[in-house]
Amino acid sequence: MQKQFKEFRSKPAATWFTLILLFVLFASFEAFITSCASRSSPSGGEKDTLAPQLDTSFPPNQTIHFKSPSIRLKFEEYVDLKSPQQQIRISPLLPDDLEIIGKGKEVLIKGLDSLKENTTYIISFGAALADFTEGNVNKDFKYVFSTGSYIDSLELKGRLHDAYTGEAEKDMLVVLYATDRKSTRDSLLYKVRPEYYAFSNELGEFKMTNMRSGKYLLAAFADKESDFKLNANAVKMAFWTDTIDLQPDSVYAYQLFSYDPTPKFRYINARHGALGDITFNFSAPMDSAFKVEVLDAPQDSGFFKLGTERDTLYYRFRFKRDSLNFKINYDTLFVDSVISIRLREYDEPKLKISAPVKEFRKNDTVFIYSNLVIAKWNIDSTAFYTPKDTLKRLPLRDSAREKRWFYAPPHQSGFSLMFNKGAAEYSASNRLKDSLWFSFELKSGEDLGTLAFNVSADSALPYILQILKEDDSPYRLIPFTDSTTVVFKNELPQKFKAFLIRDLNADGKWTTGNFLEGQQPEIRIPYTEELEIRANWELDLDWRYRSESINNP
Template identity: 25%
Template sequence: MKIKTGLCFLLLFSLFIICIIGPMGCANIVAPLGGPKDTIPPRLISAIPKDSTKNFTGKKIIFSFDEYIDGKDIRTELLFSPVPKIDPIVDAKLRTVTVRIKDTLQDSTTYALYFGRGIKDVNEGNILRNFTYVFSTGNTIDRGDFSGSVVVANTGKPDSTLVAVLHDKFDDSAVVKNRPRYIARCDSVGRFHFQYVKPGTYALYALKDEGGSHKYLSKAQLFAFADSPVTVGAHTPPEALYAYVEGLDSVKKTTTGGTTKPPSAPKSTRKESDRRLQVTVNTPNNEFDVLDTFRLSFSSGLKVFDSTQLRFTDEGYHDIDIRKYHYARDSTNKIVTLFYVWPTDTKYHLILPRTFGQDSSGRKLLKDDSISFKTKKDIDYGEIRIRVPSLDMSKHPVLQFVSGDKIKYTLPFNRRKEVRQLLFSPGEYELRILYDTNGNMIWDHGVFFGKNKKQPEKVITIRKKLNVKPNWDNDWDVPL
C-alpha cells in the first residue's frame, strides 16, 4: 500500500514538473532568422579566355560568377569598343554570362567590353559596377587613356543618357553615316572615360544615343562636338563638351500668368458655342501680373483682326488717358498681345465689339463683350538685389531665374555686377548665369555642319534655391 502511494506521489510530482517546464521549453523554440541582407555584388570566379588575353582568336567569352545573375539589362548596358558592325549576342544562365562575337575582329586591335550596370545578382539586385573585360588580337594591349565631361549647354547640368564617341574619320558626315571607333558612357555627373584606346588622333563628339546606333541622326538629338581633334595617348588632357539641341532656344521671358479665363458671357448651348469665336485671357481670378504680358488667346487663327474697334479703358471707362499701348499678333494668329507699361493696383476694361475679329470659318462673337481685371498690388511683389562679386563681365553674363525647369525671367547685370528690380514675382528660383556672347538675352544653340561652326552659349547654375518673399527687400551676395 505504501509502495502504491509512493508511486502515485512520484507520478503526480513528475507531471507537475513537466507542466511547469514544458511551456517554458516550448517558448524557447523559434524559427531560424534569415540573417543580414545581402549587399555584396556578384564576384567573378573565372573568365574563359582570361582577362587581358593577347592574340585572341575566339568567338566566345564565358564569365562565371559566384551567384545567380539577372541578365535582363546586360545587353542594353554592354558597350563593345571598338564598336563592331554586328553587335555581339549575350546570354545569361544561372551563374554564367556568355558573349558570342558575331563580327569579324580586326588584326592587332585591343577590344574592351564595358558592362556598366548590367551585371547584378538575382535576389537583391546588387550591381557589379563598371565591370570591364579586355582582350587583344595582337601582341600588345593598347593603353591610350582619355577622359572629359559633357554638360547640357542651356542648363549647365549633366545628362547620364549621353555617350561620348571617338571617330577616326574627320569629315563632318562621319558622325551621321558611320559608327564611331570608340565609345564611352557618361556617368551621373557627366564624366566619360576612354580606356584601351589605340594612341592616335580622333574627332570627339557626344550625343544622345537614339536606338543604340551611336550616330547623330536628328537635330532633335542632344549633340556636342570638340572644336578640334584630340590626340589620345597615355596622358591626354581632359576635354569639356557642351551639348545642345539645334533649334532649341530659350525665350527671353516666359509667361507667369496661370490659368486663363473666358470673358464674361451668358451661358450658351453647344451649337451656339460652335458658332462663337472663343477667346480667353491670362487674368486668373480677374487679376493681372504686371510682370507678364497681357494675351488674348483664340481657339483658331484669326482671319480678321481690327484693333481699332477694341477699347482699352481705365476704371471709369474713359480711354482719354490710355495712349501708349499697341497690339501684336503671333505667327499662328491665335494669340494677340497687348503691350503696355502696367501700373500696380489699377482697374482696367477691355471692350470687345462683336465685329472686331473673325476666324477662317467665319466665327465671331455673338454679341459685344468686355473683360474687366485689376493689376496686382505692390505688396504682392518682392524687391530683389542680387550681387555676384566675382563675375567676369567680359563674357556678357545675364542672370536667369528658373522655376520648374522653365526660365521665368532673364535680367542683365549692371556695372556693379548686380541685378536689381523693384517689382519681382515671389517664389522659389534657381539662379543661372548665361554667358550671352551675342547680347540678345536668350540662349543660342551651336552649329556644327557647314563652314561657320559655333559652340552653343554656356550656362552655369550659381544657386539652386533662392526664395523671393513678397513685400520684402530680398538682398543677396551670390558667389560663383
C-alpha cells in the same frame, strides 16, 4: 456485372486504408521532390545583396595574344542576363554584334572572328549581369583581353552637360575616332563606327579605359538608331574642338557641352487642330521666303498669326467648311503648290475670361485673357469701378496676342471690373454666359521692394545677363562686358532667376553649336543664390564670375 459490383463493395476496410495511405505517401513525396528542384530564396536568413562575381573564365580575363573564337565565363551563382544584346558591348567595335548565350551559372560569348591585331578589347556588361534570385546587378564587370603582347592602359573620363540648361546628359553615346582614318573629320560621325565609346551615366559622367596612345576626335551624340553613327543633322550632340593626343603617364578629363543643332528650315505639315485654328508647322523659325495664301475663304474672315518661336504659323477663321485650300511657295522646293486641309468637327467651347494677376503698380499694364478670340464687346454690359467713379471703359486689344486685352497706365487707384452676361462675344451664339467680377489692387510705397544686382565677369569676353521670372517668362536680357548692374526699383515682391551667357559671337543672344563649322555652343551659367524682392526692403547683391576655358581639360 451486378455480381462484380457486389464483390467490389465487399472488399475489407483494411484494404481501403492501405490504398489511401499509399496515395498520401506518394503525393507527399512528389511535393517534396518538386520543392527541392525549384530554385528560390530560402525562407529564413539574411537577404542576398551581393551581385554575381566571376569564378573562372576561359580564356582568363586580361589574356594577351588572344586567339580564341569565344569566351566562357563561369560565375559563383546562377545569373540572369537582362537585355544582353543591348547591354553587353565590346570596344573597339566589331563589324558584327556579339552572340551572347546565358545558361545557369555560365555565359558564352561568340562572334570574335574579326579581331584586329595588336588591339586591346573591353567587353562591358552594363546592367545585364544580375543574380537569379534577388536581381542584384554587377554594373562594373568587364572582360579585357589583347590580341597583342600587352594590355593598353590609357584612360579618358569626363562629364557631359547641356550647354543651355546645365542638366547632366544621361545615356548619351560618347565616342573617340582615330584621326588617321581616310575619312575626313566632318564625315567620321556619319559614316564610320568609333574606335572607343562609353555611355554617360545619370550624373553625365563617362569613362573609357584600356585605350592605346594616338590622336583622336572626341564627340558625343544621341544614338537614336543604336548603330553608333550620327544619323541626322538635328540630333543633340557635343564635341571637343581640338584633336586629342593620348599619351602614356597622362590624365585626361574633359567637360563636354551638348546642344541641339539648328535644323534646316523646311515645311513639315498643316493640320486643323482646334476650333477655328489651322497650324502650319516648320522645322525651324519661319524663313522670310516662305509664302502661304488661303485660296477659297470668304473675304476678311480669317487672318494669319506667327507663333512666338516663329516655327509655327496659325490661320484663325470663323466660318464653316468641309475643307480649305492653301497655296504655298518656298523658292525652288515647291512653287505654287496647293495643299488641301480637311476641316474637322469641333464643339465650340464656352467663352471664358480670366485675370490671373490682381496686383499692379501705377505704371503697370493690367491684362485680362480670353480662351477664344473675342469678336465684340458690349459696353452697356460692362462697368469700371474706382473708389470715386463708375465708368464705361472697355479693355484694349493686344496686337501681339489676340486673346489678350489690357487697361493702359497710369492708374491713380485700384479698380474693379464687372462683366455682365453678354458683355463679350465670340459669335452670335457664343456670348459670355455668366457675370464676372474682378478686383485689382494698386501697390505702392511699403508694398514694394528694391534690389540692385551687380554682376562682374571677365572683361575680355562679351556676356549676356539673362533674367527670368519664377515661371521662366523673360524679364530682361542685357549684353555687357566687364560688369553691369540691374536695378529692380519699386518692384512687386517676387522671385527671379539669373543666368550668364558667354556671348562668343557677340550677337546679343544665345547661340547653339555647329560641329561642321567647329563652333561650340555658348554656355549658360546659373546664379545659384536667392534672387528675391521683398516688400519694404532695399538689397544689394553681387555676383562675381570668373570663367574657365571650355577647351582645356
